[in-house]
Amino acid sequence: xxxxxxxxxxxxxxxxxxxxxxxxxxxxxxxxxxxxxxxxxxxxxxxxxxxxxxxxxxxxxxxxxxxxxxxxxxxxxxxxxxxxxxxxxxxxxxxxxxxxxxxxxxxxxxxxxxxxxxxxxxxxxxxxxxxxxxxxxxxxxxxxxxxxxxxxxxxxxxxxxxxxxxxxxxxxxxxxxxxxxxxxxxxxxxxxxxxxxxxxxxxxxxxxxxxxxxxxxxxxxxxxxxxxxxxxxxxxxxxxxxxxxxxxxxxxxxxxxxxxx
Numbered sequence: 001x002x003x004x005x006x007x008x009x010x011x012x013x014x015x016x017x018x019x020x021x022x023x024x025x026x027x028x029x030x031x032x033x034x035x036x037x038x039x040x041x042x043x044x045x046x047x048x049x050x051x052x053x054x055x056x057x058x059x060x061x062x063x064x065x066x067x068x069x070x071x072x073x074x075x076x077x078x079x080x081x082x083x084x085x086x087x088x089x090x091x092x093x094x095x096x097x098x099x100x101x102x103x104x105x106x107x108x109x110x111x112x113x114x115x116x117x118x119x120x121x122x123x124x125x126x127x128x129x130x131x132x133x134x135x136x137x138x139x140x141x142x143x144x145x146x147x148x149x150x151x152x153x154x155x156x157x158x159x160x161x162x163x164x165x166x167x168x169x170x171x172x173x174x175x176x177x178x179x180x181x182x183x184x185x186x187x188x189x190x191x192x193x194x195x196x197x198x199x200x201x202x203x204x205x206x207x208x209x210x211x212x213x214x215x216x217x218x219x220x221x222x223x224x225x226x227x228x229x230x231x232x233x234x235x236x237x238x239x240x241x242x243x244x245x246x247x248x249x250x251x252x253x254x255x256x257x258x259x260x261x
Contacts, residue, residue: 001025002180005071005091006055007032007063007079012165013046016077016098016172021053025180028055029069032079035059041236063087073179076134077172085136095134096184098172100164102128102146104191107139108201112157112164116231120223122197125151127160129168131175133188139200142188144178147171156233156253206232210240212251217242229253 006017006028013033020026031050034040036059038047050057058065060081066074067090074087074095088095101111105128115127126148135141147170149163178184210232217225229251232240239252 001027002073002093003069003071004028005030005032005066005069005074006050006077007066007074007083008046008077009033009040009080010046010078011042011044012098012100012168013077013079014044014049015169016075017046017049017053019169019173019176020075023176023180026176028053029071030056030058030066032058032060032063032066034080035061066090074134075179082138083134088134088136093182094185096144096175096179097132097134097139097141098168099130099132099139100161100168101130101139102126102148103130103132103139103143104194104198105196106199106201108199108205109203110201110205112160112234113206113231114199114201115151116155116157116160116227118197118199119151120227124197127151127164129164129171131171131184133184140191142190143194144184144187144189145171145175154230154253156230158234161234210238212240212242214242214244217251 002025004020004026006020008017017031020028031046033046033050036047047057063081064087066087071091072093074091076097083095106115119125128146128148130146131144133141133144147167149167151160178187212225212228229240230253233252239250241248241250
């Protein structure tokens, strides 16, 4: 039986936790996630799922309590905090993360948006999701496996997120038996072995980018403006906008009222 300390959030984190619960040879010792009452933009919570499944739950501010458990792996899915050396070295077999982007191409934050912004210039019309071993440097550990979806010219950041989430579930489900067997160690590939563009984006990378001046909207390069509108379209967050006679006009391909948030 493989014992796991699970760190997670988001709907993807809920699904992956349920997959671990359903597997006969994995045992989740404890779940680390947001505190009760956390105000998230998504519905549901890993905390509620963990409680329903009977797992001990640790809040993010007390994450070091996982050190009280003897575990084989830490498994992280959309965990908000960066784990330090003490936590990463605690499990006997290692710490794994499901990163919803192609590594080593996209590290950091806002990667759905930047992948759309970069797709045309890079001629890279695909987006990945990655299982990797965790290192102290963010998103820098050895890669275990990846899966990809196409980026289309009608995708928004939100639609790309949804497509990638489905592919991430496939990847995670396929990886669980390899965690149990230990095959994940044999699959490790250093990120230095991969070629191509590599980007790192901080959480602030889209700050100040949402206003598109009316002049640019009317006379700018059509494809550049169109791609920017799609890249910044992620309900329920405010989309890109222009200002006409002092009034903000939102620029979006989505009908926000139709989305189940």
